[in-house]
Amino acid sequence: SQQGEEDPQALSIQEGENATMNxxxxxxxxxxxxxxxxxxRGLVHLILIRSNEREKHSGRLRVTLDTSKKSSSLLITASxxxxxxxxxxxxxxxxKLSFGAGTTVTVRA
Amino acid sequence: EAGVTQSPTHLIKTRGQQATLRCSPISGHTSVYWYQQALGLGLQFLLWYDEGEERNRGNFPPRFSGRQFPNYSSELNVNALELEDSALYLCASSPVGGSYQETQYFGPGTRLLVL
Structure with missing residues (x-):
């Protein structure tokens, strides 16, 4: 069974827009x-946020973590x-690391 | 620094055969993890090896087995192949034994097709 569940399953945005997934x-x-x-292909690690952190940034990525709601969000700016x-x-x-089923992001030119 | 490597990139087998997949971790990494990613599904944890020992196993039947060699490379064996074993098999490594919770570095995967 999956520990994490991403939402939405798929996302299509225009280049330059922001993408948010949960x-x-x-x-x-x-x-x-x-x-x-x-x-x-293989997976590439983007960012790690610890349980005592609420927000973390890495380049165009912003991750938030709400342990009370057991949820996290990933924002990609200026896609x-x-x-x-x-x-x-x-x-x-x-x-072990438990992965969700993933969000497929398509950025249209 | 070379990344995690896996071989072969593609493997075609028939039902009932055995498949052997190989993984070389990043130099200095002692832990190796195996995952199965079937089409349309997320990654399912298979096995974790550290310092030559199996440390944890996912919910897979015993025909999925493996080992880790003294140089920390690893082999995944799948016996009595079934059609549903067709998937991308990903290997990952991490620098310190027991650091499964930290960043894992993934290889490009071996795509297994069972006919």
Missing amino acids: CSYKTSINNLQWYRQNSG RAADTASYFCATALDY
Whole structure:
């Protein structure tokens, strides 16, 4: 079973717009991570936010974490065609990382 | 610094055969993780090896097995292949044993097709 669930499942935006996707999880966590996957290839780590952090930035990425609601959001600002990919959240639980099913983002030129 | 490498990139087998997938972690990384990503599904955790030992296992039958060698590279074996084993198999590594909660570095994957 999936620990994290991303929402929406798919997102299509125009280049230059912002993209927001959400992740909900079920149990307490140590940290929550976001990964990107291009065209069914390997995953690339984007950002890690610890349970005692509320917000984190990395370049055009902004991640928030609300442990009371067991949810996180990933915002990509000023999107580019190269941001077209699937985005996954992952939580550490029971000695493994559990991934959600992902949000597929398409950035139109 | 070289990333995680996996071989082969593609593998075609028939039902009942055995498949062997290989992974080399980033130099200095001692932990190796295996995941299965079936079409349209998220990543499902398969196995975690650290310092040559199996540390954790996902909800997969025993015909999924593996090992980690003294140089920390790893092998995933899938016996008695079934059609539903067709998937992208991803290997990841992390620098310190037990740091499964920290960043994992993924390889490009092996796409297995079972006919």
